[in-house]
Amino acid sequence: MKISYKLLHKDKNTNARIGQISTNHSTVDTPMFMxxxxxxxxxxxxxxEIKQIKAGFxxxxxxxxxxxxxxxxxxxxxxxxxFMNYDGPILTDSGGFQVFSLAKAKDISEEGVKFKSHIxxxxxxxxxxxxxxxxxxxxxxxxxxxxxxxxxxxxxQYMKQSVERTLRWAKRSKEAHKxxxxxxxxxxxxxxxxxxxxxxxxxxxxxxxxxYAIGGTSVGEDKITMYKMIDDAIKFxxxxxxRYLMGVGDPxxxxxxxxxxxDMFDCVLPTRLxxxxxxxxxxxxxxxxxxxYKDDFTPIDTTCDCYACKNxxxxxxxxxxxxxxxxxxxxISIHNLRFLIKLTEKVRQAIKEDRFLEYKANFIDxxx
Amino acid sequence: MKISYKLLHKDKNTNARIGQISTNHSTVDTPMFMxxxxxxxxxxxxxxEIKQIKAGFxxxxxxxxxxxxxxxxxxxxxxxxxFMNYDGPILTDSGGFQVFSLAKAKDISEEGVKFKSHIxxxxxxxxxxxxxxxxxxxxxxxxxxxxxxxxxxxxxQYMKQSVERTLRWAKRSKEAHKxxxxxxxxxxxxxxxxxxxxxxxxxxxxxxxxxYAIGGTSVGEDKITMYKMIDDAIKFxxxxxxRYLMGVGDPxxxxxxxxxxxDMFDCVLPTRLxxxxxxxxxxxxxxxxxxxYKDDFTPIDTTCDCYACKNxxxxxxxxxxxxxxxxxxxxISIHNLRFLIKLTEKVRQAIKEDRFLEYKANFIDxxx
Numbered sequence: 001m002k003i004s005y006k007l008l009h010k011d012k013n014t015n016a017r018i019g020q021i022s023t024n025h026s027t028v029d030t031p032m033f034m035x036x037x038x039x040x041x042x043x044x045x046x047x048x049e050i051k052q053i054k055a056g057f058x059x060x061x062x063x064x065x066x067x068x069x070x071x072x073x074x075x076x077x078x079x080x081x082x083f084m085n086y087d088g089p090i091l092t093d094s095g096g097f098q099v100f101s102l103a104k105a106k107d108i109s110e111e112g113v114k115f116k117s118h119i120x121x122x123x124x125x126x127x128x129x130x131x132x133x134x135x136x137x138x139x140x141x142x143x144x145x146x147x148x149x150x151x152x153x154x155x156x157q158y159m160k161q162s163v164e165r166t167l168r169w170a171k172r173s174k175e176a177h178k179x180x181x182x183x184x185x186x187x188x189x190x191x192x193x194x195x196x197x198x199x200x201x202x203x204x205x206x207x208x209x210x211x212y213a214i215g216g217t218s219v220g221e222d223k224i225t226m227y228k229m230i231d232d233a234i235k236f237x238x239x240x241x242x243r244y245l246m247g248v249g250d251p252x253x254x255x256x257x258x259x260x261x262x263d264m265f266d267c268v269l270p271t272r273l274x275x276x277x278x279x280x281x282x283x284x285x286x287x288x289x290x291x292x293y294k295d296d297f298t299p300i301d302t303t304c305d306c307y308a309c310k311n312x313x314x315x316x317x318x319x320x321x322x323x324x325x326x327x328x329x330x331x332i333s334i335h336n337l338r339f340l341i342k343l344t345e346k347v348r349q350a351i352k353e354d355r356f357l358e359y360k361a362n363f364i365d366x367x368x
Numbered sequence: 369m370k371i372s373y374k375l376l377h378k379d380k381n382t383n384a385r386i387g388q389i390s391t392n393h394s395t396v397d398t399p400m401f402m403x404x405x406x407x408x409x410x411x412x413x414x415x416x417e418i419k420q421i422k423a424g425f426x427x428x429x430x431x432x433x434x435x436x437x438x439x440x441x442x443x444x445x446x447x448x449x450x451f452m453n454y455d456g457p458i459l460t461d462s463g464g465f466q467v468f469s470l471a472k473a474k475d476i477s478e479e480g481v482k483f484k485s486h487i488x489x490x491x492x493x494x495x496x497x498x499x500x501x502x503x504x505x506x507x508x509x510x511x512x513x514x515x516x517x518x519x520x521x522x523x524x525q526y527m528k529q530s531v532e533r534t535l536r537w538a539k540r541s542k543e544a545h546k547x548x549x550x551x552x553x554x555x556x557x558x559x560x561x562x563x564x565x566x567x568x569x570x571x572x573x574x575x576x577x578x579x580y581a582i583g584g585t586s587v588g589e590d591k592i593t594m595y596k597m598i599d600d601a602i603k604f605x606x607x608x609x610x611r612y613l614m615g616v617g618d619p620x621x622x623x624x625x626x627x628x629x630x631d632m633f634d635c636v637l638p639t640r641l642x643x644x645x646x647x648x649x650x651x652x653x654x655x656x657x658x659x660x661y662k663d664d665f666t667p668i669d670t671t672c673d674c675y676a677c678k679n680x681x682x683x684x685x686x687x688x689x690x691x692x693x694x695x696x697x698x699x700i701s702i703h704n705l706r707f708l709i710k711l712t713e714k715v716r717q718a719i720k721e722d723r724f725l726e727y728k729a730n731f732i733d734x735x736x
Contacts, residue, residue, distance in 0.1 A: 040684070041693040047679075069662060069687040076663050077683060085679050294437060295444050311415075311453050315445060316408070319437040325409040326694045 002210050003089075003141060003183040005030075005242040005263070012354040015234070015261035016347070021056070021242055023089040023141045024181060025081070028056030029348055030242065030263035033254065033340040034091060036271065039064045040074075040084045042337075043271045044330035047086040053306060053338040054345070057089045057141070059266040062134050063098035063126075067119055071137040079139030091266075092140040094131045094173075094187075097215075097247070100149045108148065110165065128172040136179040144213065145173035147187040152220040159191045163200045170207055183210035185244060188233040191216055192225050201236035211242040214262070218247040226253070230260045237261075251280065251343055251367060255360045258347055270336035275329045277321040280339040282366050288332070293318045306338035307331070370578050371457075371509060371551040373398075373610040373631070380722040383602070383629035384715070389424075389610055391457040391509045392549060393449070396424030397716055398610065398631035401622065401708040402459060404639065407432045408442075408452045410705075411639045412698035415454040420675060421706040422713070425457045425509070427634040430502050431466035431494075435487055439505040447507030459634070460508040462499045462541075462555075465583075465615070468517045476516065478533065496540040504547040512581065513541035515555040520588040527559045531568045538575055551578035553612060556601040559584055560593050569604035579610040582630070586615040594621070598628045605629075619648065619711055619735060623728045626715055638704035643697045645689040648707040650734050656700070661686045674706035675699070 003023045010017045019030045034057040035042045035050060042050055042058060050058060060080060065071065077083035080090055096113075100106065103115035103124075112127030128146040135143035147166040150159060166189050177184050186209035190196030204212065214233045217226045230245060237243050242264060245257045249267020257265060270280070277288040279300045286293075286300070299309040300317065308317065308331035320328025343363070350359035371391045378385045387398045402425040403410045403418065410418055410426060418426060428448060433439065445451035448458055464481075468474065471483035471492075480495030496514040503511035515534040518527060534557050545552050554577035558564030572580060582601045585594045598613060605611050610632060613625045617635020625633060638648070645656045647668045654661075654668070667677040668685065676685065676699035688696025711731070718727035 039687070039691040039693055041688055041691075041695045044694050044698075046675075046695065046698075064691075068691050069683070073663055073683060073687075077665055077681070083681075083684055083687075085684070295441055297445055307414075313445070313451075315437070315441060316451055316453070319407070319441075319451075320409055323407040323409075323432075323436050325407055326412050326697070327409045327414065329694070330412075330414075330698075 001181060003242070005211065005240065007239060009352055011351045011356040013357055014259045016258050016351045016356045017261055017263070018348045018351045019242070019263060021089075021263075025087055025089045025141060028089060030056070031254075031258045031344050031347060032056040032264055033249065033344050034059045034264060034266040035337050036061075036266055036268045037084070038268070039068065040080060042333075043275070044326060044333050047084065049307070049334055050086065051088065053334060054341055055088065055337070057091050057264070058086070059091045059093065060138070060140065061095070061098060062092045062131060062138065063095035063102070065138060066095060066134050067117055071134040075137040075139075081139070089141040091142040092135050092138050092144065093246075094135070094144040094146040095126055096131070096147045097149050099126055100151075110168070128169040129176040132173050132176040136177065136182065139179065140182060142183045142185055142211065143177065143179070144185050145170045145187050145209070147189060147215055149189070149216055149219065150191065152191065152216075154191065156193055156196075159193055159196055163189050163196050167200065167203050167207075170204055174207060174209070185209055185211040185213050187213045187215040187246070188237070189216045190233070192221060192229060194228075194232045197229060197232035198236055201233045205236065205238060209241070211244060212237045213244040213246050215246050217245060218267075223253070227256050227260070230257060230262065234261050249340065251340065252364055254340065254343060255347070255363065259356065259360065270340055271333045274332035274336050277318070277328075277332065279332050280336050282363075284367050288314060288318045288321055300332070300335050301339070304335060304338065304342070306335045308335040369549060371610070373579065373608060375607060377720055379719045379724045381725050382627045384626050384719045384724045385629055385631070386716045386719045387610070387631060389457075389631075393455055393457045393509060396457060398424070399622075399626045399712050399715060400424040400632055401617065401712050402427045402632060402634040403705050404429075404634055404636045405452070406636070407436065408448060410701075411643070412694060412701050415452065417675070417702055418454065419456065421702060422709055423456065423705070425459050425632070426454070427459045427461065428506070428508065429463070429466060430460045430499060430506065431463035431470070433460075433506060434463060434502050435485055439502040443505040443507075449507070457509040459510040460503050460506050460512065461614075462503070462512040462514040463494055464499070464515050465517050467494055468519075478536070496537040497544040500541050500544040504545065504550065507547065508550060510551045510553055510579065511545065511547070512553050513538045513555050513577070515557060515583055517557070517584055517587065518559065520559065520584075522559065524561055524564075527557075527561055527564055531557050531564050535568065535571050535575075538572055542575055542577070553577050553579040553581050555581045555583040555614070556605070557584045558601070560589060560597060562596075562600045565597060565600035566604055569601045573604065573606060577609070579612060580605045581612040581614050583614050585613060586635075591621070595624050595628070598625060598630065602629050617708065619708065620732055622708065622711060623715070623731065627724065627728065638708055639701045642700035642704050645686070645696075645700065647700050648704050650731075652735050656682060656686045656689055668700070668703050669707070672703060672706065672710070674703045676703040
């Protein structure tokens with residue numbers, strides 16, 4: 001079964017909306033934040049902990065799984081859900097972003113991208129067909145088209161050619177897609193150029209996908225430019241399909257995206273911050289390595305319902321982080337992910353009651 | 369309340385025995401294996417996971433906690449149990465072993481040991497009084513006397529002087545001990561010299577402690593020598609007190625110790641092995657990094673009731689270890705600890721039924 005998106009309510013004053021995505025695994029509420037399980041593991045967390053923080057989708061990375069353990073192994077395990085023993089919905093990206101950001105010695109042609117593995121340096125070639133073949137075997141609930149994700153900034157001329165190539169790759173991705181139990185999302189590119197975002201969005205929608213992502217954000221541009229990129233793309237996306245802003249996980253960016261009509265977000269930020277001892281709180285990010293927490297026997301966030309906040313103090317978690325005990329990283333990862341997911345829960349309630357702007361203003365006022 | 373040891377049954381054919389240790393926190397069965405929580409964390413595990421594997425005691429290291437976060441912080445948190453939010457029994461060592469093995473620039477005098485911190489190189493001085501003061505503040509259920517743990521081998525002359533000093537330190541440890549809620553164990557030293565073990569044991573017992581440890585094993589000696597060290601010491605220890613063999617965690621060594629009348633064991637081995645991808649099984653240790661497990665979709669041990677074996681395959685855990693995902697280390701840590709704890713459960717049943725030797729022979733036959 002393909003996923004389906006149901007729009008439940010639109011905020012009276014903004015483009016913010018609440019909806020539901022039905023999948024083979026469960027029905028989840030939007031807007032939502034998807035924890036990233038790069039290598040078939042949301043770093044440090046068990047699948048039960050992923051459920052406890054009430055994650056809707058999780059995201060896993062095609063590039064990483066292709067390299068290790070390989071799509072053949074995961075297919076042999078009867079798909080990614082079985083391999084990692086997780087029965088919630090999973091979205092896989094196309095591998096494009098990692099090829100362009102992580103891998104070295106890139107050589108982009110019409111056919112695809114030649115690059116060297118970041119693990120062992122061996123030469124690899126990723127094409128739309130290969131990306132989709134891998135994702136078909138991973139058997140995620142949602143697969144993504146293989147796109148080019150250019151750095152920021154590039155010239156208008158480069159971006160125009162890139163958008164055209166991404167459209168041709170989207171068409172090839174769709175043609176290569178063979179898994180009836182998996183949905184396929186198109187990706188809008190175009191950088192900071194409004195007319196290219198419009199062109200990319202309209203042409204991608206013409207190809208008719210199960211949902212649409214806005215790509216090419218969080219690649220070095222400033223916040224104002226990022227919000228404009230969303231504006232420029234989202235107005236050309238259909239209301240009856242889910243919209244996904246890729247790679248965004250800052251709480252304020254989430255609110256800005258939601259205000260513009262985004263339904264789905266993902267980012268490594270909450271778990272990466274956690275590994276460095278940084279925790280989200282309603283009053284902004286705190287660095288638990290700070291000496292002032294060494295005898296602070298209160299939780300990270302007294303209003304939080306996560307395992308870390310219910311059971312452990314800042315002083316203990318600080319000690320674990322300073323002593324390089326991975327249990328500390330796990331506790332903050334749980335907290336940071338739950339913080340973003342709870343934020344989306346509260347936002348959904350606010351949208352339902354047509355008070356999104358008030359909620360956003362109050363949140364930002366305290367958070368900044 | 370001090371702990372108390374109750375002998376329940378002695379095996380008909382060996383010195384193996386089952387008993388119970390009552391503590392302020394719970395009553396636990398012996399023989400038992402104590403997971404090591406070096407820095408107030410059993411590496412990668414939550415306190416709930418420590419309970420799920422049915423640990424009796426856990427052990428934490430005075431040396432490490434003294435350096436980080438400091439005994440003052442833990443005292444301010446109202447003790448180690450509160451600090452780490454763990455309500456099961458905790459034993460703390462004296463710091464002696466770490467000072468002699470981990471720290472550099474040792475300078476041993478009658479007063480104590482001068483050495484440099486392994487973290488930042490600052491000069492520190494540990495004495496029996498200081499070790500006990502720290503442990504009193506940590507407020508563990510069982511504290512250990514500060515002893516000298518010489519390397520292997522040393523001359524008879526050196527060991528004789530060392531045993532005498534350890535006895536004087538034991539006396540000072542007892543005199544310094546001020547926490548009525550905490551028990552204090554003496555430590556028998558003497559290396560591989562039978563007469564020194566006898567002397568050390570008798571003199572330590574004369575000082576009258578709440579239990580007795582056999583120290584100076586697992587310091588480089590061969591297995592036969594280690595078993596002889598146990599024999600030489602244990603026959604002079606009273607039957608109505610718990611006996612603890614320090615730093616031993618190999619399954620076969622556990623059985624050899626139990627056969628000789630040991631009640632308590634601890635070792636970092638199961639969690640250290642886990643971090644390197646090695647798992648205990650009834651048929652011996654396996655290395656999950658081995659390529660043959662890459663598509664092995666069975667659990668580490670089909671007879672095991674641990675979280676890892678109930679939920680995940682060798683192929684998945686292998687992938688996590690190879691990809692350096694800490695969730696893999698966590699899963700094998702849970703399994704390896706549960707393996708040793710389950711071994712003690714089965715041994716207790718066998719002792720109860722006077723068939724310890726049969727159980728031991730069958731276990732070793734499969735394990736080797």
